[in-house]
Amino acid sequence: MSLRWMTGVVAAIFAVAVAAQVPAEGGDQKRRLIEQKIRLVEALLNSPAARGAAEGSDADPRSLIEQGKQAIGEARKALAEARFDEAAKLADDALRSVSSASRRMSPGEGGLPESAQRKNLQDLGDQVGMYRNSVEELAKDSQRAAPARALLGRIDALTAESRQLADAGRIGEAGKKMAEAYKVAVEELSRLRAGQEVLLSLKFDTPADEYAYEKKRFASNEIMVDMMLAEGRAAGDKRRMVDGFVEEGHKLGEQADEQAKAGRHAEAVKLMEQASAQLIRALQSMGVPVF
Structure with a gap:
């Protein structure tokens, strides 16, 4: 969905902004920061929504996605040649293009089949x-x-x-x-249920089934966060706090996926529960009484 992709864009921008605040300490530090920017943009460019936009009929998002890809390619070349300032500028240009593409995509469709x-x-x-x-x-x-x-x-x-x-x-x-x-x-x-202790008892046949449920719950919370952001529930410092929760939730979710792929579903469930907890914190910070 484009809303979910836009959340990823927001999280990426937040991460890049934090990284940019770290003082540069020579070529190695500059290289690490630029590489981080490039990886973030590439992750967005490789998302299903971005691929759908690149293949779709809407010229504006497709053009912006292509601009982002070209800028990232040039950024990698500049980085390999130690042209750090140029590489950083190109990475920033790529991120702006991808962000613009996400805003122009039709909400609710996002280029997904x-x-x-x-x-x-x-x-x-x-x-x-x-x-x-x-x-x-x-x-x-x-x-x-x-x-x-x-x-x-x-x-x-x-x-x-x-x-x-x-x-x-x-x-x-x-x-x-x-x-x-x-x-x-x-x-x-x-x-x-205000004032009540909320107990949710669910039974699953296997840890893999429980993980599948937790994945659905995480995705639903993502949609809820996107809806609240679209309603303007977060601004200024609150938006930065929400973006931080979302970013941490995505990191934990990726770790959970890695555990699940390795067959360690019990560990994956715990990590995905933690990921959902981050999104719940984001919702609560926007005034949503979610449990």
Whole structure:
């Protein structure tokens, strides 16, 4: 999704900005900082959304992506020849091009193929379903029954709209509507449960199944963060704090993926839980009462 890619761009810009504050101590230090910038931009250029934009029909993002690729190639050549100032400028130019491309891509589509968009929609729908189950439990509580039933109605209405859009082939719009259902479920359930100890008991057949669930939860929290940023919930120092949480979450998520690929799913689950916790901290810092 382009929103998720834009979060990656924000995290990259944050990391580069922090690195730029480190005082240069000779050629080795300059080289390390430039290499870091280049790796960050290349990671964004290699993302599915960026590849989709490069192959798509929208001339503006495609042109910007190509500019970014060219600038990175020239930056690597300048770095190899120890032309550090030129290499740093080219890396910055590449990052600006990639950032501009992300802003011009259509929200909710992001250049991903329809199969990937449908997978994202399904994963988000699964998360909404789990929150809905919790709301149903609260509806059995006499003190919370009325607001819980009202919340169920809102969730079901948004979910139904999402499914109708998906059936009509409007997958991007369906994803937005399901994301709205997720946002409503998370925020309102948290308010209904204010003051209660929240216990979530889930059973998984294998550690790999549990890891798959944690991956979905992380992705859903990413979408939630993007929505809050789009609403302007973070500005100034708060935005930098949110970006820091997001960056740390992505780092932990990558470590979790490495553990999972090696078959160490129990360790991967722990790391992915920590990754989600970082995104939850980002949401809480923007005033979202998520648990």
